[in-house]
Amino acid sequence: MSIQSTILRVGRKTLLADVVTTPFLLRTHSLHKTATSGSLRVAAEHSGADDLVPPAIEVGDVQKGTRVKSLKEMPGPSAFGNLIEFFYRDGFSRIHEIQMEHSQKYGKIFKSRFGPQLVVSIAGRDLLAQVLRAEGVAPQRANMESWKEYRDISGRSTGLISAEGDDWLKMRSVLRQLIMRPRDVAAFSDDVSAVVVDLVKRIKVLRSQQADRHTVLNINDMYFKYAMEGISTILYESRLGCLEDSIPKTSQEYITALNLMFSSFKTTMYAGAIPKWLRPVIPSPGGKFCSSWDGLFKFSQMHVDKKLADIRAKMVRGEAVQGGLLTHMLVTMEMNKEEITANMTEMLLAGVDTTSFTLSWATYLLARHPHVQQQIFEEVTQTLGGRMPTANDVPNLPLIRGLVKETLRLFPVLPGNGRITQDDLIVGGYFLPKGTQLALCHFSTSMSEENFPGADDFRPDRWIRKDQSDRVDNFGSIPFGYGIRSCIGRRIAELEMHLALTQILQNFRIEVSPETEDIKAKTHGLLCPGAPIDLKFVDRV
Numbered sequence: 001m002s003i004q005s006t007i008l009r010v011g012r013k014t015l016l017a018d019v020v021t022t023p024f025l026l027r028t029h030s031l032h033k034t035a036t037s038g039s040l041r042v043a044a045e046h047s048g049a050d051d052l053v054p055p056a057i058e059v060g061d062v063q064k065g066t067r068v069k070s071l072k073e074m075p076g077p078s079a080f081g082n083l084i085e086f087f088y089r090d091g092f093s094r095i096h097e098i099q100m101e102h103s104q105k106y107g108k109i110f111k112s113r114f115g116p117q118l119v120v121s122i123a124g125r126d127l128l129a130q131v132l133r134a135e136g137v138a139p140q141r142a143n144m145e146s147w148k149e150y151r152d153i154s155g156r157s158t159g160l161i162s163a164e165g166d167d168w169l170k171m172r173s174v175l176r177q178l179i180m181r182p183r184d185v186a187a188f189s190d191d192v193s194a195v196v197v198d199l200v201k202r203i204k205v206l207r208s209q210q211a212d213r214h215t216v217l218n219i220n221d222m223y224f225k226y227a228m229e230g231i232s233t234i235l236y237e238s239r240l241g242c243l244e245d246s247i248p249k250t251s252q253e254y255i256t257a258l259n260l261m262f263s264s265f266k267t268t269m270y271a272g273a274i275p276k277w278l279r280p281v282i283p284s285p286g287g288k289f290c291s292s293w294d295g296l297f298k299f300s301q302m303h304v305d306k307k308l309a310d311i312r313a314k315m316v317r318g319e320a321v322q323g324g325l326l327t328h329m330l331v332t333m334e335m336n337k338e339e340i341t342a343n344m345t346e347m348l349l350a351g352v353d354t355t356s357f358t359l360s361w362a363t364y365l366l367a368r369h370p371h372v373q374q375q376i377f378e379e380v381t382q383t384l385g386g387r388m389p390t391a392n393d394v395p396n397l398p399l400i401r402g403l404v405k406e407t408l409r410l411f412p413v414l415p416g417n418g419r420i421t422q423d424d425l426i427v428g429g430y431f432l433p434k435g436t437q438l439a440l441c442h443f444s445t446s447m448s449e450e451n452f453p454g455a456d457d458f459r460p461d462r463w464i465r466k467d468q469s470d471r472v473d474n475f476g477s478i479p480f481g482y483g484i485r486s487c488i489g490r491r492i493a494e495l496e497m498h499l500a501l502t503q504i505l506q507n508f509r510i511e512v513s514p515e516t517e518d519i520k521a522k523t524h525g526l527l528c529p530g531a532p533i534d535l536k537f538v539d540r541v
């Protein structure tokens with residue numbers, strides 16, 4: 001450990017402070033607390049009452065004599081410019097493009113103001129890695145106010161997405177043991193495969209309804225139902241009938257509630273930009289939003305109650321209670337029933353559009369790149385012959401995995417993510433006080449030429465690691481986030497997508513329908529196709 005002098009500037013004070021360089025990044029405010037993994041931390045100790053400097057975690061390289069800049073000095077668009085961009089030019093549907101424009105104009109770290117909110121955007125891969133690696137034990141997500149408001153009003157529990165602090169830690173520690181590792185979710189392989197078989201049948205039914213007998217209109221609608229069926233099979237251990245000709249009423253009601261939720265997205269975004277004191281005089285987005293949440297909770301509640309009744313009946317009959325995820329959670333009761341219901345609700349919500357948009361983009365990209373499609377098809381036939389894939393085959397299908405990674409690089413479902421900093425930080429040379437809202441710009445890092453040469457090209461093989469030197473740097477594209485607060489459903493989503501894409505390629509050659517033009521992405525909460533995608537599914541044999 002060595003001690004150097006550097007200039008730290010906090011607010012309007014510029015002062016000389018001791019800089020302790022150490023091979024470790026210290027996670028807490030005290031210099032002498034537990035060390036975790038490698039980087040540097042700057043800490044300024046008190047040098048008299050007047051010179052009080054908040055200790056800060058430095059997440060970049062420390063250069064001797066570097067002046068730490070204040071937020072005031074950070075570049076960024078003007079508040080008025082943002083107002084016009086988002087409210088007048090409908091920037092909410094172009095968040096991913098604005099992210100790119102702003103990072104090109106203002107650099108890898110810049111600030112933006114949305115009404116009363118100040119947001120610092122992190123748009124560089126290395127800075128992103130440093131910020132995420134420095135996260136504490138319970139990182140805090142940003143912009144969850146409207147979700148929390150609903151839970152406060154309705155008296156419902158939070159789930160993993162909306163919970164914070166100790167509540168979140170408790171739930172996360174239960175769920176991470178059940179679904180975080182590929183080997184945990186391999187147990188669902190047969191159930192998911194059965195859903196994929198139904199998806200293939202559905203493709204055949206839908207294309208038979210068109211004059212050319214090949215085209216499926218608006219493929220996302222079909223993948224939405226596949227994703228809902230797949231995730232429900234895992235979460236609720238029951239089939240919903242979403243891939244049937246006629247969808248059961250309760251499943252249809254859920255779909256309606258989910259659509260309502262996404263249609264109220266924009267108004268809930270506005271809510272964050274409206275100062276709290278103005279809320280009473282401005283129409284609240286609440287009505288639609290709350291009734292969609294009611295619908296989503298009602299659906300989970302119904303499944304949880306039904307499963308609980310089944311378990312109780314079995315116990316009364318003296319039978320052994322066996323089952324999957326929900327059964328396990330209800331038997332062990334590591335969370336209470338309200339918490340289980342809330343988590344089922346939030347996981348179902350998180351697991352449908354994300355997976356279906358990614359499948360839509362993946363098949364669209366395959367249709368537009370027949371050579372790539374052929375290459376992946378050959379890998380599938382060489383590895384499996386005509387056999388149906390299982391979770392155990394996925395490690396032997398690197399191009400299928402590359403297909404999903406490359407699709408998510410080009411179209412990260414969450415183009416950006418939010419955090420509230422829990423320590424004073426120095427990032428990229430700027431001092432960010434604890435409580436600063438961060439926007440992690442995943443879209444701009446994954447579309448950067450610096451991180452991915454030929455960034456606009458669709459190249460699933462760029463993810464095949466031939467040796468260490470070929471390795472694509474991990475933080476350029478992190479569509480599931482990173483670390484302790486990353487997507488808990490990642491392995492489930494991957495299983496659903498790997499198995500579906502493999503079976504689809506075994507059965508069909510995918511072609512672009514003449515009606516489908518160049519489809520651009522738009523942001524609607526998630527990054528989604530800006531227009532319906534119609535594709536042809538032509539039999540392989």
Ligand code: HEM
Pocket residue numbers: 141160161162172231346347348350351352354355358408413414417479480481482484485486487488489490492493
């Ligand atoms: C293509 C599919 C998916 C993508 C790209 C995706 C992406 C993400 C991202 C970026 C986050 C935020 C991570 C962070 O804040 O660092 C997240 C969180 C989350 N996702 Fe996913 N997700 C997908 C599918 C799923 C599925 C299938 C489930 C259902 C089990 C799910 C459940 C969740 C939950 C519960 C969280 C909150 C985790 C927490 O706060 O602890 N996701 N997801």
